[in-house]
Each structure stands twice: as C-alpha cells, then as structure tokens.
Amino acid sequence: MEILESPPALSGALGGAWSLRPLHASSFCDTWEASQGTLRLFVKSAPRAGAGQLRAEADGLRALAATGCIRVPQVHALTDLAGGGAALAMEWLDFRAPDARFGARFGEAMAALHAHPCPLEPAGFGWRGDNCIGGTPQRNTPLQPASWGGWLQFWGRSRLCPMRDRLPASASALREAVDAVIERMPDLFSDGYQPRPALIHGDLWQGNWDMLADGTPVIFDPAVSCSDPEAEIAMMELFGSPPAGFRAAYEAAGGRWPSPQRMKLYQLYHLLNHVVLFGGGYAVQALQVARALA
Ligand SMILES: Nc1ncnc2c1ncn2[C@@H]1O[C@H](COP(=O)(O)OP(=O)(O)OP(=O)(O)O)[C@@H](O)[C@H]1O
Numbered sequence: 031m032e033i034l035e036s037p038p039a040l041s042g043a044l045g046g047a048w049s050l051r052p053l054h055a056s057s058f059c060d061t062w063e064a065s066q067g068t069l070r071l072f073v074k075s076a077p078r079a080g081a082g083q084l085r086a087e088a089d090g091l092r093a094l095a096a097t098g099c100i101r102v103p104q105v106h107a108l109t110d111l112a113g114g115g116a117a118l119a120m121e122w123l124d125f126r127a128p129d130a131r132f133g134a135r136f137g138e139a140m141a142a143l144h145a146h147p148c149p150l151e152p153a154g155f156g157w158r159g160d161n162c163i164g165g166t167p168q169r170n171t172p173l174q175p176a177s178w179g180g181w182l183q184f185w186g187r188s189r190l191c192p193m194r195d196r197l198p199a200s201a202s203a204l205r206e207a208v209d210a211v212i213e214r215m216p217d218l219f220s221d222g223y224q225p226r227p228a229l230i231h232g233d234l235w236q237g238n239w240d241m242l243a244d245g246t247p248v249i250f251d252p253a254v255s256c257s258d259p260e261a262e263i264a265m266m267e268l269f270g271s272p273p274a275g276f277r278a279a280y281e282a283a284g285g286r287w288p289s290p291q292r293m294k295l296y297q298l299y300h301l302l303n304h305v306v307l308f309g310g311g312y313a314v315q316a317l318q319v320a321r322a323l324a
C-alpha cells in the first residue's frame with residue numbers, strides 16, 4: 031500500500047511538531063514511529079476506507095485496558111484526518127523475546143481477562159459496535175440472553191453465516207458444509223458446557239501478542255467481542271500456538287481449554303475468513319474441518 035498521509039499533515043493532526051518515521055504498510059493502514067523529545071508513539075493512519083477499523087481498534091484497546099487484567103498499548107489519541115481518514119496514536123512499546131516464564135504469566139493474565147465480568151449492559155454476546163477481523167467486517171450486534179442458546183444463535187448468525195455469505199461463488203461445497211455445521215452446533219455442546227460471555231481479544235494469533243522488557247505480556251490489534259472464551263483459545267491454537275507454560279497456567283487459574291470439537295467449530299470461522307481474504311489452500315482446510323464437524 032502506498033503511504034497516503036504526508037508526515038507534515040499527520041504531525042499536524044497529532045498536535046504538531048512530531049518527527050515521523052514510516053514503519054510499514056498493512057492492508058488497510060500505514061504505521062509510523064512518532065517522536066517528540068523523549069515521547070515516542072506508535073501511530074496507525076488510514077484513509078476513509080480504513081478509518082472505521084482504526085476507531086474500532088481504539089475502542090477495543092480501551093475496553094481491554096478497562097478490565098485491568100492484561101497489558102495493552104495505551105491509546106494516546108484517535109484523530110480525524112482530512113478526507114475522512116483517521117489516525118490512532120498509542121504508546122510506543124519495546125518488545126523482547128519471550129523468556130522461559132512468559133507463557134505462565136500470559137496464561138494467568140488471559141484467564142483473568144476471561145473471568146472478568148462481561149462489560150456489556152445487559153450481559154450478552156456481541157459488542158457495542160462492529161469491528162474487523164483481519165480486513166473482514168465482523169458483526170457484533172449484541173444478543174441476549176447470555177445463555178447457551180444465545181451463544182449458539184450468536185455464533186451462527188453473527189460469525190459463521192456472514193462469513194459463509196462472503197465466500198467466493200466457486201465455494202458451493204464449503205457453503206453447504208458450513209450450513210450443516212450450523213445445524214449440528216448443539217451436538218458439539220453435549221458435554222454440558224454452558225458458555226458465558228467474556229470480553230475476548232478476538233484475533234489472538236501469534237503476531238498479536240508479545241513481551242515487554244520487564245516480562246509483562248502485551249496483546250494488541252484486537253477485534254473484541256463478548257464471546258465464549260474457548261473461541262479465543264481456538265484462535266491461538268490455529269495459527270501458531272500459545273507459548274510453553276500457557277495452558278497449564280491458564281487452566282490452573284480457572285480457564286477452560288476447548289473440547290476437540292469446539293476447537294474446530296471456532297477455528298472454522300477464522301479459516302473461512304482466510305478463504306475470503308486469501309483463497310487458495312485455506313478452502314481445502316476449511317472444507318476438511320467443516321466436514322469433520324457436520
Ligand atoms: N504500541 C506499539 N509499539 C511499538 N510497536 C508496536 C506497537 N504495536 C504494534 N507494534 C509492532 O507493529 C507490528 C504491527 O502491529 P499491528 O499488528 O497492530 O499492525 P497492523 O497494521 O494491523 O499489522 P498486520 O497487518 O501485520 O496485522 C506488530 O507486530 C508489532 O511488532
């Protein structure tokens with residue numbers, strides 16, 4: 031992606047006199063290191079098309095920070111840019127390679143987040159606004175009651191169905207398999223598990239967590255919602271895996287690992303998203319998972 035915002039314009043939008051160093055461009059935004067004296071910020075800027083995604087990211091970071099359970103970059107400013115764009119400035123964080131005890135600290139922090147009371151009022155599944163998963167819009171229309179039945183409806187209506195509808199026309203077998211999974215969903219809870227809504231990061235692949243110099247785990251680039259926490263673990267297990275020691279600490283602190291069937295159910299959503307975004311071999315993998323569940 032080309033750099034869309036000129037450094038002087040962005041510096042002005044952030045309050046002036048910032049020295050800006052371009053870092054990289056993702057599918058929807060540019061990233062910058064902004065410095066002013068000893069103050070450093072990590073800044074994302076996006077044109078109109080990506081501005082909503084940045085606003086949702088800021089909202090998600092603030093919601094995660096408000097739980098007090100896990101470290102996220104603090105939002106410094108969310109600013110409008112000319113032409114309907116937006117810039118999200120957050121504190122600059124220096125990461126280190128995870129140490130031997132990192133997984134345990136991370137597992138404890140995630141268990142605390144998943145045990146934290148659902149911030150939606152009244153409690154339910156979804157979120158106060160839609161956001162994006164990767165570059166794909168994610169529907170979060172809140173759904174009460176916060177019961178097992180409510181969760182099944184939410185995962186069907188707001189997760190699997192919208193993603194199924196975005197599949198390419200050529201993916202008719204996959205669409206049918208997804209429909210069969212939706213029908214079968216109640217059977218995947220025959221162990222009596224009753225999910226309750228908790229705030230989850232929502233997109234916790236290996237590229238969205240790291241460690242600070244003092245050992246503190248940090249999560250960033252969220253796609254939050256109030257969901258079954260098992261869905262978070264399933265995502266962590268899909269692309270890469272949680273660090274050594276995570277699972278033992280997570281379970282010791284009261285977190286629950288998904289059953290093999292629900293692991294697949296929740297991973298299917300992200301695999302479908304990868305078919306939508308990248309196509310190719312993800313369609314084969316998604317079809318295998320869907321057929322194994324249906
Ligand atoms: N607050 C921060 N301070 C310093 N570096 C950061 C910060 N947040 C993220 N980074 C670095 O920038 C990289 C990209 O961040 P992030 O995932 O939020 O951006 P993105 O544009 O959505 O990227 P991608 O498209 O790769 O997901 C991260 O992998 C991390 O190394």
